[in-house]
Amino acid sequence: MKMHKIYQGGHEWIMFGRDLHKPEKIVDTNQYLVRSADRCLLIDPGGIELFAPMLAAVLHHAPVHEITDLFASHQDPDIISSLGLWDQALPHAKLHAAGLWEGFLRHFGCETIEYVSIPDNGGVISLGSVELQIIPAHYLHASANFNLYDPEAKILFSGDIGAALETPNTPIFVDNFAAHVEKMRYFHQRWMPSNQAKRAWIERVRCLDINILAPQHGRMFKGDDVKRFLDWFEALQVGIAV
Amino acid sequence: MMHQGHSKSQFVAVASIAAELSAVMNVAKDISLAAANAKAIAFRAGEKAKGFQPITDFINELAKDTIQLVVIINQKALQLYQLTIREHRLAEACEQFENAVALCDAATYADSLTQSLVLVRQRRSECQRQFPHLVAELLALLSDVMHPARAARVIAANSRIEASQAGEYMQSLQAVAESVDNAAQIIHDKVQQCRSALSQIHTDAYFPSTKTFS
Ligand SMILES: [Fe+2]
Ligand SMILES: [Fe+2]
Numbered sequence: 001m002k003m004h005k006i007y008q009g010g011h012e013w014i015m016f017g018r019d020l021h022k023p024e025k026i027v028d029t030n031q032y033l034v035r036s037a038d039r040c041l042l043i044d045p046g047g048i049e050l051f052a053p054m055l056a057a058v059l060h061h062a063p064v065h066e067i068t069d070l071f072a073s074h075q076d077p078d079i080i081s082s083l084g085l086w087d088q089a090l091p092h093a094k095l096h097a098a099g100l101w102e103g104f105l106r107h108f109g110c111e112t113i114e115y116v117s118i119p120d121n122g123g124v125i126s127l128g129s130v131e132l133q134i135i136p137a138h139y140l141h142a143s144a145n146f147n148l149y150d151p152e153a154k155i156l157f158s159g160d161i162g163a164a165l166e167t168p169n170t171p172i173f174v175d176n177f178a179a180h181v182e183k184m185r186y187f188h189q190r191w192m193p194s195n196q197a198k199r200a201w202i203e204r205v206r207c208l209d210i211n212i213l214a215p216q217h218g219r220m221f222k223g224d225d226v227k228r229f230l231d232w233f234e235a236l237q238v239g240i241a242v
Numbered sequence: 243m244m245h246q247g248h249s250k251s252q253f254v255a256v257a258s259i260a261a262e263l264s265a266v267m268n269v270a271k272d273i274s275l276a277a278a279n280a281k282a283i284a285f286r287a288g289e290k291a292k293g294f295q296p297i298t299d300f301i302n303e304l305a306k307d308t309i310q311l312v313v314i315i316n317q318k319a320l321q322l323y324q325l326t327i328r329e330h331r332l333a334e335a336c337e338q339f340e341n342a343v344a345l346c347d348a349a350t351y352a353d354s355l356t357q358s359l360v361l362v363r364q365r366r367s368e369c370q371r372q373f374p375h376l377v378a379e380l381l382a383l384l385s386d387v388m389h390p391a392r393a394a395r396v397i398a399a400n401s402r403i404e405a406s407q408a409g410e411y412m413q414s415l416q417a418v419a420e421s422v423d424n425a426a427q428i429i430h431d432k433v434q435q436c437r438s439a440l441s442q443i444h445t446d447a448y449f450p451s452t453k454t455f456s
Binding site: 051052053055056057059060061062063064065084085088089090091109 | 331332334335338339341342343345346347349350351352353354355357358361362365
């Protein structure tokens with residue numbers, strides 16, 4: 001599991017991914033850790049196959065008792081099928097996830113972790129000194145779906161929006177937007193069901209000051225590439241399977 | 243990603259118990275029906291089937307007892323299944339925590355996992371402690387459910403004798419006796435299968451998993 005610090009200020013953001021040991025037929029995912037003075041938030045902790053390498057990687061940055069919060073953008077197995085194991089590892093943690101998905105996510109095992117339901121209009125996750133905004137991104141692609149925005153670090157964690165499925169050795173940032181588009185097109189057209197939902201999300205996200213747009217798969221977008229992505233996505237017709 | 247070979251066979255064993263039990267339940271309901279049917283025939287036969295009438299009540303009682311016991315056994319089997327899932331999850335957690343420790347290659351906070359690992363091991367041995375007790379309870383209940391089945395076979399034999407004196411109703415009453423006998427035999431066999439599936443978990447499937455604690 002590779003680790004990259006993508007923000008260092010009063011708190012830090014660490015990106016985990018590009019796991020060379022992951023089983024071949026499983027999609028590569030990015031996990032993110034937000035570390036404040038004494039608390040950590042694990043964003044989209046990943047699939048069950050990734051649990052041990054992910055936990056091992058996290059132990060380089062924080063002790064388990066400081067991992068107090070988990071966030072799941074939606075219910076997919078690549079996001080959170082490791083929940084049952086985190087549930088045994090973390091003595092007192094909360095899972096922030098859509099209320100709509102609670103009955104489904106609990107299938108993964110959630111006995112000691114407290115399930116904090118996110119309402120449809122989002123909310124905040126507070127890590128003491130750091131506050132992250134939960135931004136609704138419904139139907140992109142899951143019916144209840146959220147992004148996380150950190151106004152201080154100017155990072156938007158965008159879940160499957162902006163995702164590209166790439167090889168494990170890919171760089172972590174987009175360096176040639178025009179070339180990157182082809183890796184995203186079909187994924188967004190096929191996985192994202194609603195043009196209306198897409199427009200609502202773009203409108204909402206355009207109001208945020210974003211330096212890094214961090215998806216759950218593939219490369220992150222930085223600086224001007226964030227705007228390029230929003231423009232490209234706005235013009236894209238999605239929901240093509242019907 | 244099964245942590246150990248035994249888990250799979252344990253799940254299969256517990257699931258097959260549930261399957262046998264639902265078959266027992268169906269057969270017991272069949273007996274109930276047969277009893278109601280026999281009662282109607284005996285009523286129509288009047289004097290000729292006088293000896294048969296109390297037998298039908300007996301058969302009905304036995305079917306009821308069986309159904310009641312199977313309901314309780316089902317609850318216990320469900321508990322056993324849940325315990326199996328829990329043990330499986332804990333075993334998986336133990337293994338994954340150990341993997342993480344091996345992978346993290348002296349990370350700064352590697353030691354912070356120790357407490358969780360100890361806790362998971364404790365929870366797991368608690369499951370393992372409960373397991374044989376629950377199996378023993380189930381085995382006892384399963385041997386209880388054999389009693390009505392055995393009694394039903396004795397009654398079926400009596401029914402045949404009574405049926406032979408029922409004139410033109412002889413054939414239909416004999417058919418009732420026959421079906422009760424068959425049903426009792428099936429229940430007996432199914433319960434026997436449950437017991438052997440259960441003893442298998444108990445003896446060779448469960449205990450190898452304790453090796454991590456030796
Ligand atoms: Fe997804
Ligand atoms: Fe995904």
